[in-house]
Amino acid sequence: MSRPDESVVHGSPASPSPPASEALATAPDLPAVDRLLRTGASRALIAEHGHTLVAGEARGLLDALRAQALAQQLPRSDIAPERLAQRLQTRVAERLAPRMTPVLNLTGTVIHTNLGRALLADSALQHLLAMMAGPNNLEYDLASGRRGDRDSIVEGLLCELTGAEAATVVNNNAAAVLLTIAALARGQEVIVSRGELVEIGGAFRMPDVMESAGARLVEVGTTNRTHPHDYERAITDRTALLMKVHTSNYAVQGFTSAVDEATLCGIAHARGLPVATDLGSGALIDLSAYGLPREPLPQDMLKAGCDVVSFSGDKLLGGPQAGLIVGTRAAVDRIRKFPMKRALRMSKLPLAALEATLMLYLRPERLAQDLPTLRLLTRPLADIEATAHAVLPALSAALAPRYTVTLVPLQGQIGSGSLPVERLRSAGLAIAPAERKGAGRALDQLATALRALPLPVIGRIADDRLILDCRCLEDPHQLTKQISHLSL
Numbered sequence: 506m507s508r509p510d511e512s513v514v515h516g517s518p519a520s521p522s523p524p525a526s527e528a529l530a531t532a533p534d535l536p537a538v539d540r541l542l543r544t545g546a547s548r549a550l551i552a553e554h555g556h557t558l559v560a561g562e563a564r565g566l567l568d569a570l571r572a573q574a575l576a577q578q579l580p581r582s583d584i585a586p587e588r589l590a591q592r593l594q595t596r597v598a599e600r601l602a603p604r605m606t607p608v609l610n611l612t613g614t615v616i617h618t619n620l621g622r623a624l625l626a627d628s629a630l631q632h633l634l635a636m637m638a639g640p641n642n643l644e645y646d647l648a649s650g651r652r653g654d655r656d657s658i659v660e661g662l663l664c665e666l667t668g669a670e671a672a673t674v675v676n677n678n679a680a681a682v683l684l685t686i687a688a689l690a691r692g693q694e695v696i697v698s699r700g701e702l703v704e705i706g707g708a709f710r711m712p713d714v715m716e717s718a719g720a721r722l723v724e725v726g727t728t729n730r731t732h733p734h735d736y737e738r739a740i741t742d743r744t745a746l747l748m749k750v751h752t753s754n755y756a757v758q759g760f761t762s763a764v765d766e767a768t769l770c771g772i773a774h775a776r777g778l779p780v781a782t783d784l785g786s787g788a789l790i791d792l793s794a795y796g797l798p799r800e801p802l803p804q805d806m807l808k809a810g811c812d813v814v815s816f817s818g819d820k821l822l823g824g825p826q827a828g829l830i831v832g833t834r835a836a837v838d839r840i841r842k843f844p845m846k847r848a849l850r851m852s853k854l855p856l857a858a859l860e861a862t863l864m865l866y867l868r869p870e871r872l873a874q875d876l877p878t879l880r881l882l883t884r885p886l887a888d889i890e891a892t893a894h895a896v897l898p899a900l901s902a903a904l905a906p907r908y909t910v911t912l913v914p915l916q917g918q919i920g921s922g923s924l925p926v927e928r929l930r931s932a933g934l935a936i937a938p939a940e941r942k943g944a945g946r947a948l949d950q951l952a953t954a955l956r957a958l959p960l961p962v963i964g965r966i967a968d969d970r971l972i973l974d975c976r977c978l979e980d981p982h983q984l985t986k987q988i989s990h991l992s993l
């Protein structure tokens with residue numbers, strides 16, 4: 506490894522070099538991989554993690570140091586044995602740190618799509634863990650000893666909770682919509698109001714979904730007004746399905762008119778056509794009973810006569826990612842038997858969590874305690890304010906004098922396209938830079954530092970302040986105990 510020519514240029518340990526270059530290490534000063542791996546610290550790492558990972562990281566570390574040395578930017582102190590041991594340990598630890606990590610959602614949006622949407626209930630977590638630790642009866646009928654159907658795990662519960670004749674589940678609601686359209690209308694036409702050609706985000710747009718499902722979209726009405734005769738006139742012998750899409754993430758207000766499900770079902774059924782509704786949010790209980798705005802329920806849609814209703818598992822339902830399809834036996838059977846269903850079927854992980862989540866709805870009196878989504882949405886304002894109060898002193902002290910922290914009233918959101926216009930009265934902390942000059946940079950710096958905490962804190966920037974909404978901070982210690990790690 507030793508290259509004498511370079512040693513001559515930069516000086517070698519044998520021949521003392523001038524002070525300027527003595528501070529820098531050269532490539533030949535670096536130990537060989539084997540030597541680094543024979544040190545006590547490396548041996549301890551190897552005993553814990555095995556040779557492959559540690560040797561790989563040792564090579565990576567030495568490569569990086571060599572490049573630094575060749576650029577004449579490697580201080581000699583950096584290659585002291587204890588420094589090398591420490592850096593190797595850090596590299597191994599970083600390699601083993603999962604990319605997916607818990608965060609503190611202080612955005613004020615309870616069901617935040619980018620932050621994993623609904624939090625699972627304890628019972629769902631426990632059931633999930635128990636089912637994943639070993640074999641289970643996912644597709645095995647214990648009574649007969651024959652092959653079973655994974656849908657049957659939740660079908661009974663879903664029917665009971667929504668009043669449906671039949672139910673099936675897939676990966677997510679986007680898959681549910683795609684499958685429903687493909688199974689009921691492939692190669693034919695689907696009629697949708699122009700007021701309901703929703704884009705959910707992440708490339709889920711109704712017209713594109715329609716195309717992917719192999720159906721032709723027939724748009725009727727206008728953005729703000731669609732009437733029964735718009736649907737009636739669009740029906741031809743190529744029509745296979747009439748569809749309603751819940752405009753979950755926007756609201757059309759003012760001079761508007763839409764055809765309700767009952768009217769639409771009357772029109773469709775008179776011509777022997779089915780109606781499907783994409784409900785999105787998937788509330789199974791009347792939220793107005795909790796002082797929240799009312800979301801349409803699948804049970805209402807079924808009562809109105811819809812043949813199929815689909816909704817998400819991880820929005821207002823408060824469960825895992827899932828697409829729930831409920832409806833008439835005839836329609837659900839067609840959907841379940843459609844070959845695409847196999848590609849979109851739910852995995853055992855979310856299925857276990859979904860079963861346990863649905864189970865919580867059998868005890869509605871306890872739901873606001875047991876279901877984290879509902880617990881957070883109904884959290885008393887005084888409670889949120891108390892949390893903000895509890896966090897304020899430590900945060901103020903840590904951020905002074907560069908920033909000032911104040912307790913502020915806030916307007917939070919339900920999120921994930923649910924009730925987009927409604928706001929939840931909330932409270933939290935507003936952090937403002939003390940100096941006006943460079944305030945923007947100071948805010949970005951703070952937001953970055955908060956995201957770099959062991960438990961990253963995600964807030965939002967508004968009106969030149971960093972806002973930390975405390976609705977979803979049920980335990981103030983989660984924030985206060987890591988404030989000492991804040992580095993600005």
Ligand SMILES: *Cc1c(COP(=O)(O)O)cnc(C)c1O
Nearest residue numbers: 677678679751753784785817922
């Ligand atoms: C959220 C939503 C979807 C997509 O549901 P995912 O479970 O996220 O796949 C589809 N339609 C509507 C109306 C929605 O609100």
